[in-house]
Amino acid sequence: MNTSTHTCHCRDAVRPAATALLDLRSLQPPEPMRQALAAADRLAPGEVLEVLTPLMPMPLLSALAERGFQAQATMLPEGGARVAIRCIPQWASTSHGPTGA
Numbered sequence: 023m024n025t026s027t028h029t030c031h032c033r034d035a036v037r038p039a040a041t042a043l044l045d046l047r048s049l050q051p052p053e054p055m056r057q058a059l060a061a062a063d064r065l066a067p068g069e070v071l072e073v074l075t076p077l078m079p080m081p082l083l084s085a086l087a088e089r090g091f092q093a094q095a096t097m098l099p100e101g102g103a104r105v106a107i108r109c110i111p112q113w114a115s116t117s118h119g120p121t122g123a
Contacts, residue, residue: 041070047102048076055082058105062091065109073105074098 044061046054058073059082065071075082078095082105086093092108 041072043072043074045074046076047074055079055085058082058107059085059089062086062089062107062109065091065107067109067111069109071107073107074102075105076102078103079105 042061044058046057049057054073054075058071058075058079061071061073073079073082078097083093083095086107090110092110093105095103095105097103
């Protein structure tokens with residue numbers, strides 16, 4: 023599986039934050055990672071995806087970072103983890119803003 027392809031539209035204009043929830047806890051590996059990456063790749067800048075996974079998804083977090091997404095995972099009391107994935111504009115990681123000024 024190729025995890026280095028970055029297809030997020032982070033260079034596009036920022037949209038208002040929207041959050042979707044994807045429950046992948048009933049799936050067997052590596053399907054949760056595949057589906058989470060596919061869903062993240064469809065995010066537009068400013069959009070947030072929350073993914074529920076059966077375990078703490080360290081490989082997913084690494085793959086998301088490589089693709090330029092922000093991700094934060096928290097363990098759930100009932101088991102598994104909740105991962106918040108945000109597509110950020112490329113310019114947001116610099117101090118220059120969207121116009122380069």
